[in-house]
Amino acid sequence: MARYVVVRVLMMPILLLGLVTVAFVVSRTVPADPLSTVVSERQLGNPVVVQAAEKRWGLDKPLPAQYVIYVRNLLRGDMGTSFRTKQNVRQDLEDRLPVTIELTLAAMAIAVTVGLLLGILAAVRRNSWVDHLARLFALLGSSLPVFWTGLFLLYIFYARLGWFPGPGRLDPRAVAPDKVTGLYTVDALLAGDLGTFWDALQHLALPSFVLGWAVMGIISRLVRASLLEVLNQDYVRTARAKGLTERSVILTHALRNALIPTLTIIGISFAILITGAVLTESIFAWPGIGSYAVDSSRALDFPAIMGVSILGGVIFLVTNLITDMTYVLVDPRIRLS
Amino acid sequence: MNRKTRYYLVAGLALAALAFIATACGGDDDNGGGGAGGGNNDKPLVIARDMDINSMDPSRAYCDTCQIYLTATYDTLIGLDPKDNKTFIPRVAEKWEGNADRTQYTFTLNKKANFADGTPLTSADVKWTFERLANVKGSAAYFMDGITAIETPDPQTVIVKLAASDSSFLAKVNASYAGIINSKLASANGATAAKDADTTDKAEAWFLKNSAGGGPYTLANYTEGAEIRLARNDKYWGDKPALKEVIIKQVKDAVTQRQQLETGDADIAMQIDPDTAKKISNKSVTIKEVPSFNFVYIALSPGAKDNKIDLNPKIREAVRSALDYDGIIQVTLGGGGKKQAAPIPNGFLGTKNLQLPSRDVAKAKQLLKDGGQPNGFTIDAMYPNVNVYGVDFNTMMQKIQSDLSEIGIKLNLQPVEFTVWVAKIRGDGIPLTAVYFAPDHTDPIQYVQYFGMVPGAPWAGRAGGANTPLLNQAEVDLSAKALASSSDAEREKLYESIGNEMIKDAIILPIVNPNLVLAYRSELEGMHYSACCNLEVARLKRK
Numbered sequence: 001m002a003r004y005v006v007v008r009v010l011m012m013p014i015l016l017l018g019l020v021t022v023a024f025v026v027s028r029t030v031p032a033d034p035l036s037t038v039v040s041e042r043q044l045g046n047p048v049v050v051q052a053a054e055k056r057w058g059l060d061k062p063l064p065a066q067y068v069i070y071v072r073n074l075l076r077g078d079m080g081t082s083f084r085t086k087q088n089v090r091q092d093l094e095d096r097l098p099v100t101i102e103l104t105l106a107a108m109a110i111a112v113t114v115g116l117l118l119g120i121l122a123a124v125r126r127n128s129w130v131d132h133l134a135r136l137f138a139l140l141g142s143s144l145p146v147f148w149t150g151l152f153l154l155y156i157f158y159a160r161l162g163w164f165p166g167p168g169r170l171d172p173r174a175v176a177p178d179k180v181t182g183l184y185t186v187d188a189l190l191a192g193d194l195g196t197f198w199d200a201l202q203h204l205a206l207p208s209f210v211l212g213w214a215v216m217g218i219i220s221r222l223v224r225a226s227l228l229e230v231l232n233q234d235y236v237r238t239a240r241a242k243g244l245t246e247r248s249v250i251l252t253h254a255l256r257n258a259l260i261p262t263l264t265i266i267g268i269s270f271a272i273l274i275t276g277a278v279l280t281e282s283i284f285a286w287p288g289i290g291s292y293a294v295d296s297s298r299a300l301d302f303p304a305i306m307g308v309s310i311l312g313g314v315i316f317l318v319t320n321l322i323t324d325m326t327y328v329l330v331d332p333r334i335r336l337s
Numbered sequence: 338m339n340r341k342t343r344y345y346l347v348a349g350l351a352l353a354a355l356a357f358i359a360t361a362c363g364g365d366d367d368n369g370g371g372g373a374g375g376g377n378n379d380k381p382l383v384i385a386r387d388m389d390i391n392s393m394d395p396s397r398a399y400c401d402t403c404q405i406y407l408t409a410t411y412d413t414l415i416g417l418d419p420k421d422n423k424t425f426i427p428r429v430a431e432k433w434e435g436n437a438d439r440t441q442y443t444f445t446l447n448k449k450a451n452f453a454d455g456t457p458l459t460s461a462d463v464k465w466t467f468e469r470l471a472n473v474k475g476s477a478a479y480f481m482d483g484i485t486a487i488e489t490p491d492p493q494t495v496i497v498k499l500a501a502s503d504s505s506f507l508a509k510v511n512a513s514y515a516g517i518i519n520s521k522l523a524s525a526n527g528a529t530a531a532k533d534a535d536t537t538d539k540a541e542a543w544f545l546k547n548s549a550g551g552g553p554y555t556l557a558n559y560t561e562g563a564e565i566r567l568a569r570n571d572k573y574w575g576d577k578p579a580l581k582e583v584i585i586k587q588v589k590d591a592v593t594q595r596q597q598l599e600t601g602d603a604d605i606a607m608q609i610d611p612d613t614a615k616k617i618s619n620k621s622v623t624i625k626e627v628p629s630f631n632f633v634y635i636a637l638s639p640g641a642k643d644n645k646i647d648l649n650p651k652i653r654e655a656v657r658s659a660l661d662y663d664g665i666i667q668v669t670l671g672g673g674g675k676k677q678a679a680p681i682p683n684g685f686l687g688t689k690n691l692q693l694p695s696r697d698v699a700k701a702k703q704l705l706k707d708g709g710q711p712n713g714f715t716i717d718a719m720y721p722n723v724n725v726y727g728v729d730f731n732t733m734m735q736k737i738q739s740d741l742s743e744i745g746i747k748l749n750l751q752p753v754e755f756t757v758w759v760a761k762i763r764g765d766g767i768p769l770t771a772v773y774f775a776p777d778h779t780d781p782i783q784y785v786q787y788f789g790m791v792p793g794a795p796w797a798g799r800a801g802g803a804n805t806p807l808l809n810q811a812e813v814d815l816s817a818k819a820l821a822s823s824s825d826a827e828r829e830k831l832y833e834s835i836g837n838e839m840i841k842d843a844i845i846l847p848i849v850n851p852n853l854v855l856a857y858r859s860e861l862e863g864m865h866y867s868a869c870c871n872l873e874v875a876r877l878k879r880k
Contacts, residue, residue: 033760037391040399040476041772042787044763045795052474052535085561086392086541092561151592159596167593169563172586172602173381176560282589287562295562300756 001328008321016313020074023309024067027302034059034300037083057083070306079310080303084296089307092292097311098182099169100288103280104273105183106204107212112266115216119223119262124250126228134224138217150210150283157206165202167285174199207284211277215269222265226258260331267323274315378579378879382861384872385588385603391476393559394544395516396469399476401775401871402565402585404513408870409567409583411516411550412575414444414463414495415507417779419876422684422868425507428575429458429517429551430495438821439502444510446493449574452519452551460489465520467497469530473538477514477777502821504828505780512778513870519549553578553875563587567874579878591727598622598856605864607872609856610727611673621859626673627866629853630682631726631775635737635846640802641766646716648768651708653843656769657694658701659744660737666849668736669728673854677847679836680774680788684868685781686825687832691840694847701744713745719761720771722752726851730771733848737771766799771848779868781832785816788845789835800844812838 035044038057043049054060058069073080079089087095122134157164169184170176177187177196184200230236231254239249278290289308296304384405392398395407416428425433430444450458464487471481483503488496499506509515520530526547528540548556553575554567565585569578586603588594591613594606599619609617614624637656639648646652666674677683678691705711718738723730731752738748748769753761761767777783790797790809801807812835819831839845857864863876 030757031760032754032756033763034756036756036759041759042774042795043476043479044759045793045798046479049474049476049478056535081542084391086394087545087561088542095561154593154596159600162600166597166600166602167588168586172383172584172597283593285563285586285588285593287560287587291562298754298756 001325005321005325008317008324012314012317015317016310017071019309019313020071020306021067023306024070027300027305028063028066030300032300034083034302037299037301074310079307082296082304082307083301084299084304089303092304093289093307093311095182096287096289096292099286100274100277100281100290102183102185102204103207103211103277103286103288104270106208107215107273107277107280108266108270109212110208111212111215111219111269114212115219116223116262118216118220120227120250120255122220122224123227123231131224134220138220141213141215141217144213146210146214146279147283149213150207150280153206153210154283164206165199167283169203169286170196170199171203207280207286210284211273211280215265215273218265218269219262222262223258226261227254230254230258256330260327263326263330264323267319267326270319274312379581380879381582381584382580382605382874382877382879383597383603384583384585384605384607384874385594385597386585386607387589388562388565388585388587390561390565392541392544393548393556394473394475394541395466395514395518395550396473396477396538397475397541398514404869404871405585405874406556406565406567407513407516407550408552408867408872409554409874410548410552410556411513411518412450412458412552413513413516414446414510417511417867417869419865419867419873422866423779425511429463433507435504435507435823437823439504439506439823440499442497442499442506444495444497446495447574448493450551451572451574452522453548453555453570453572454519454522455572456519456521457492458517458519458551459492460495461492462517462520463487463495464489465524465530466518467515469518469523469528469534469538470515472530472532472534474535477512480509480512480515480778502817504820504822505778505782508778508780508869511869514777516550516552519551522549554583557582576875578875580874583874583877595856598858601858604858604861605872606856608727609854610670611852611854612671612727614673614854614856615671617856623855623857623859623861623864625855625864626852627855628675628684629726629851629866630684630868631773631853632677632680632682632850633726633728633730633733633771633773633848634680635769635771635848636796636799637769637844637846638766638799638802639768640800640805640807641768642802643717643765644768646714646768647709649708650841650843651704652710653846655701655704655708655744656741656746657843657846658697658704659741659746660694660846660848661696661740662694662848663696664740665733665736669733670849670851673727674849674851677850679839680845680847681781681784681832681836681839682776683850685776685779685784685832686829687781687834687836689829690833691836696740698743705744705746710745713747715747715749716768717751718748718769718771719751719753719758719767721755721758723755723773725773726853728773728849728851734771737848762799766802776868781835782816782820785812785819785835785839789816789839790842790844791816796844800842807842807844809838809842812842 039049039053082089082092085092118134122131125131158166177191177193180187180190185197188197188200236254239253278294281288281291293308388402389400390402391400395411412429414430415425418424418426429446429450431447433444435442452458467481467487471478483500485500486498523540526540526543529538545559553570553573555570557568558566567583569581591609595613597603598606617624637648637653662676676693678693681688720730734750741748786794788796789812790807791813797806815831815835819828822828853866855864860880862878862880867873
């Protein structure tokens with residue numbers, strides 16, 4: 001397996017270069033004008049201002065030259081300065097990524113825990129009201145648009161009932177904990193500030209549920225289907241015949257095999273959640289990668305678009321690799337080569 | 338794991354879950370209530386706003402949120418009286434005067450003026466600030482156009498000499514982009530005012546974390562996409578601000594802004610549209626609709642490359658007469674706006690007596706006939722797919738499409754991203770489009786220089802086509818006189834004449850001058866809309 005992993009890791013830079021090239025060409029060939037992000041619309045007719053802006057942001061050079069400069073700087077670790085935020089893109093990503101990771105980890109934790117539980121219950125109590133209820137819950141999670149769920153839950157639990165806090169990562173007047181990881185819950189704990197920890201945890205509850213619900217539905221349905229399939233196999237019948245308890249048969253023997261397809265979904269879902277948390281971040285005012293990607297795309301902020309593309313590419317490659325490696329751990333019959 | 342251990346584990350997890358739910362359900366003390374601390378100015382003020390920051394550097398910034406931030410952190414030479422939004426009042430300059438033909442201005446600085454770090458604010462800082470604003474060639478660089486020399490005979494005197502008359506210069510130095518920068522501090526962190534500052538100035542990143550002004554507040558923290566946190570400048574030389582801390586929070590939509598305002602999480606919601614405002618019945622919240630200086634317009638470009646129609650003055654006038662302005666204002670803003678005559682907003686000098694547009698379908702049909710298009714025509718209408726000042730452009734354009742169809746004009750609606758719209762308008766041009774405008778400063782000349790059919794004005798070029806701008810000599814002559822005039826009464830008449838000429842051009846057809854909704858917690862005092870600065874937070878306090 002070690003050789004397989006080394007080859008996959010060595011392939012990553014080549015795949016990323018391909019990604020960079022495609023993203024560069026696509027972003028530069030759309031019929032839009034990035035100057036509107038750095039120069040006000042009413043000054044776009046002012047040749048002095050336009051010329052200065054083009055020179056400053058490297059837009060005065062031909063596209064091949066821009067590409068060569070970009071790749072050369074990238075190899076030095078310089079991802080350029082965002083047209084929009086005026087910060088180094090690497091800094092932007094370092095600021096934004098922990099926000100999305102915190103949200104995604106919480107969403108994934110909720111999705112996996114509840115999804116597994118519902119899936120097992122639905123399989124064990126097949127065609128009972130538990131199964132029907134789990135199906136309805138999964139269906140709602142998968143079909144309701146995130147923006148609707150987010151706004152609805154905010155309205156009910158924040159504006160009307162006041163049970164949960166509103167948008168943002170902390171109380172609007174609170175001061176963020178000193179940055180160590182960028183995850184407020186972790187940083188607050190590291191600082192020994194339990195008040196801020198609870199504040200951060202409360203603010204995490206609604207957005208992570210909203211984000212995790214869709215994945216939760218997929219996981220629960222997949223676990224149910226896989227488990228039902230496994231429960232009909234001979235070795236399960238043998239285990240029962242040997243007199244094992246039903247709990248032992250399901251949790252120890254059946255579930256482990258039923259988890260393999262679920263792991264694939266969890267791996268892919270994690271990457272999808274990170275790069276696709278756009279609406280949740282926007283509704284709950286979480287300044288993460290998703291909202292950064294959307295704002296950058298709308299502004300045609302070339303350096304930021306490239307940065308997000310590279311980050312997304314790395315996340316997909318790494319999570320796919322980890323998922324493949326996890327198969328081996330779950331099913332010793334699988335060999336990676 | 339034995340059964341007993343499992344029970345303890347399950348019980349422990351259940352208790353932890355209950356504790357979490359109980360804590361979460363506890364909510365904020367402010368939830369649903371009137372907010373703590375009436376009269377407590379130590380409680381941070383929270384402003385909910387969809388921020389449009391393009392830079393935190395005063396010489397490069399150019400946005401509505403920038404105006405609020407810069408006004409709080411940088412003092413300008415002169416201020417604007419909030420009572421009438423017209424009269425200039427002393428700030429860093431305790432007095433000022435312009436010569437007869439408005440080619441020279443002399444400012445006398447207040448000796449007490451200083452920066453937040455205690456450094457005295459002198460004429461050298463003013464000269465450096467104005468030169469940097471011009472030389473970094475940012476979007477507000479045009480404020481300094483025409484300056485031939487800035488003399489500083491002593492630390493309290495600044496003499497600005499201009500190549501041509503410019504009666505709008507005081508309005509420009511009143512604008513927040515002309516806030517005075519601590520030149521020593523900024524220079525030490527990569528800023529320069531040299532001629533080549535557009536390539537050699539390296540301070541923009543530093544300004545993201547620091548302010549270098551002498552305003553009533555200083556920048557405590559800026560987190561892009563999340564918040565701007567301002568701390569009271571306790572060394573402020575002028576009237577001390579009441580509020581200890583002000584936080585501008587990123588909140589995207591009007592609905593969430595409203596929720597935060599009603600729960601007390603926010604003290605001010607800045608982008609509540611008139612429709613949303615009507616749904617607020619919370620007694621702890623005050624809602625006021627005030628006139629704004631923003632407006633939304635449609636524009637016709639006879640010279641656009643893709644235009645196949647002879648958009649002569651009669652056809653353009655037919656379009657103006659066919660529009661149901663009251664209906665559009667009702668549909669888009671629930672009636673929360675006003676009609677506007679010329680591309681100079683209501684309330685600006687010279688607009689008082691201009692005739693407002695009104696719908697006359699019969700007249701529109703006759704004008705179409707006279708203009709050589711008796712059966713109407715089809716025309717492309719590309720516009721940015723945005724919602725500004727509460728006006729949803731898709732809704733507005735659909736209503737306009739419906740109005741124009743009554744006289745036989747068929748609009749081919751093409752909503753696009755703003756960057757796509759910019760590429761098109763800068764390139765081939767767009768036969769019929771819709772856009773919006775907010776003022777940079779308080780002088781009406783900015784509208785002539787942008788919308789007028791005068792040399793160099795963007796819309797003159799767009800209307801006529803890239804190489805043959807559409808010109809109106811009367812506007813050229815009248816604006817030259819207005820720039821040279823030192824009499825407000827005379828300028829009023831001149832701008833009224835210019836407004837009438839712009840109406841005759843019928844290139845820019847103003848649709849609505851939207852009202853601005855001031856939505857804030859009732860415990861606040863000093864809430865206002867400023868023509869120069871959007872919102873001056875230093876004037877706010879809690880009862």
